[in-house]
Amino acid sequence: MLNHRPLRLAVVVAWLALLQACIYVPRTTQVFDPECQIVANHMVLEEVQVAAIQGCSNQGCVALVVGAGVVSAASAIISGTIVVTGNVAYWFERKAYCRKQP
Secondary structure (H helix, E strand, O other), X not given: OOOOHHHHHHHHHHHHHHOOOEEEEEEEEEEEEOOOOEEEXXXXXXXEEOOOXXXXXXXXXXXXXXXXXXXXXXXXXXXXXXXXXXXXXHHHHHHHHOOOOO
């Protein structure tokens, strides 16, 4: 019987290595809305790399990669929630200040 556990662990570590030391932060942008004649705000997620994992070996490397993956996922969830909430608030603000031209 084949044991797929090492293969699964390798796939998980490789996937998490792609996310290593990246966090996601909300960023507000402003664009001119010609329909309403206002400058409208919009939030987006921005990926920021804070560090690279280098020079690790064995279990220490696995722990670092898994930790970086957890931090990356948590920052994406929290920042994503902030972006959705912010965009809803900005949508209401846009509707309140919109001066459509006839």
